[in-house]
Amino acid sequence: MFKVFSKCTLAALVVTSSCVSAEQTRKLDSSIWQLQWSDEFTYADSELDKNWISQNGPTENPWVLSSRWRDNAQVKDGVLHLIAKKESRGGQEWTTGNVWSKRSFHYGYFEARFKYAGAYGTNNSFWFWPKQGVKGDLKACEIDVNEGHFPNIINTNVHNWTDTYTLPNGRVAHSDKQLHHTLIGKPDHTLVFKKPIKSKKIRLTSNNPASIHISEFRVFPPSASYPNAFDVEQVNSANNLAQVDNVTIKTNGLFNKLMSEESFAIDGNPQTRWVSKKHGEKFLQLSWDEPQEIGAVQFINGWLQEHGVDKGAYRNLISDYSIEYHDGNNWQKITSYNAADVADFSKDFHTYGIEWDKDYFNFYFDGELYYTMRNDVCFSETTMLFSLAILKAAIAGPVSDDIDGTSMAIDWVRYYTRKENSEH
Structure with missing residues (x-):
């Protein structure tokens, strides 16, 4: 049928x-x-x-x-x-x-x-x-x-x-x-910058109509290659600046109906995820004590359906986002994404x-x-x-x-x- x-x-x-x-x-x-x-x-x-x-x-x-x-x-x-x-x-x-x-x-x-x-x-x-x-x-x-x-x-x-x-x-x-x-879409996004940037702050912003779900947000220094988002061995061998000791995370908050913490976005465990507040602009910001040289950002979004007819499919994929860094005075946009260009x-x-x-x-x-x-x-x-x-x-x-x-x-x-x- x-x-x-x-x-x-x-x-x-x-x-x-x-x-x-x-x-x-x-x-x-x-x-x-x-x-x-x-x-x-x-x-x-x-x-x-x-x-x-x-x-x-x-x-x-x-x-x-x-x-x-x-x-x-x-x-x-x-x-x-x-x-x-x-x-x-x-x-x-x-x-x-x-x-x-x-x-x-x-x-x-x-x-x-x-x-x-x-x-x-x-x-x-x-x-x-x-x-x-x-x-x-x-x-x-x-x-x-x-x-x-x-x-x-x-x-x-x-x-x-x-x-x-x-x-x-x-x-x-x-x-x-x-x-x-x-x-229609994909959960993983690896964004390689045309030129590396140096900054104490980097962030993802989105006007996604619903909560955004980020299971992993990674920041890499310049490299000849970057890991596959789902290859555990490659990811673990890479230098992930989102997991250094002096990093701090700030977001627009948590969705109160799901178990979630801000730290889940950078804990190295794809099974956990930060789920943003449902309404208004969403953002996830990482900050360091000293400027970091950054060559790429990678994140996995949405949540994986584990049961039923749609097992293996991702839900709540992000509709739009911008990646920005702070130049000491203002936020500067590096790249952006609009799901309307996909579907x-x-x-x-x-x-x-x-x-x-x-x-x-x-x-x-x-x-x-x-x-x-x-x-x-x-x-x-x-x-x-x-x-x-x-x-x-x-x-x-x-x-x-x-x-x-x-x-x-x-x-x-x-x-x-x-x-x-x-x-x-």
Whole structure:
């Protein structure tokens, strides 16, 4: 039916033409699944309201900066555009669009083909929420197939909004299972400087929308060659200035939901990692008592999935960074990286799918399975939503005028159910 992500599609899709795209190879097994409902958006804009309801007014969610209006949901040339505009309306400084289905859905396979809005700060969502309410003792469940963040971050989540609890600080919380997925890219970066620099301070900075995970950050003096990031023997034989006695480390802080320490980034153990605070600019800075001659920086980021269908894949790969050194007066940039140069989900359409039944959720990217989790809470019928939001606190990256005029573009959405005699 579907394919599990191979090493080719995870790591090499963007660097070699020998890998055939999943969009070309994917085939839905018609002996198991039958199409029940779809919207291809091949009609006039005025007909959108036959299948969908649009928000018209301010957004109550305190993390969302945009009010949402029917004007911002436009069908054109077979595509539904949810448009972001910098305009004051409804008491908020931005406007965007969102729609939810008039009909309800239950178990099956759901898939939508869309592009992200091409700017940081945007939340491009394909999700489910029971706007019609739930019956009896069933839970109010939110299923996020993807809350996508530019340029290529996929966010999955399942919320139980019924069973809330109060934290010691008085904040009311609920159960959720949020994960940030970066399926294209690599965890190791070795940055060899064109000319060695001499400095007491060097740092990595990033506007990554989520926490950054650094398992090892290494600094090397000039050399004819540098170690493979994952070759223990090579690394141990190299002179790593991040592990000398007089080095000090400073960061923007720690993510409080994971076991983490700043020192884990330079402890020589790839099994531990520093996990930054989730919001705002992230940085990791090393300082020495005396200037050091530096020829290269190397780091390993993200976290390694050790179980399930995605065993061996890395999660939470960094979206952007700069490497800088201090010249005694100011910070000077040596090099920078932008994951949009590797994979930009606002430039090309991709499909995001979920297979949902009473036992499991299976998440798919371009028709290939990349993540599975148990279903412990979502058993009621629900409505389908597409929404574009602008998020505060750099949750999806910094908010800037680059957002103005961008859109989440949905090509189609389809819903399949299993045939009665198919294996489950």
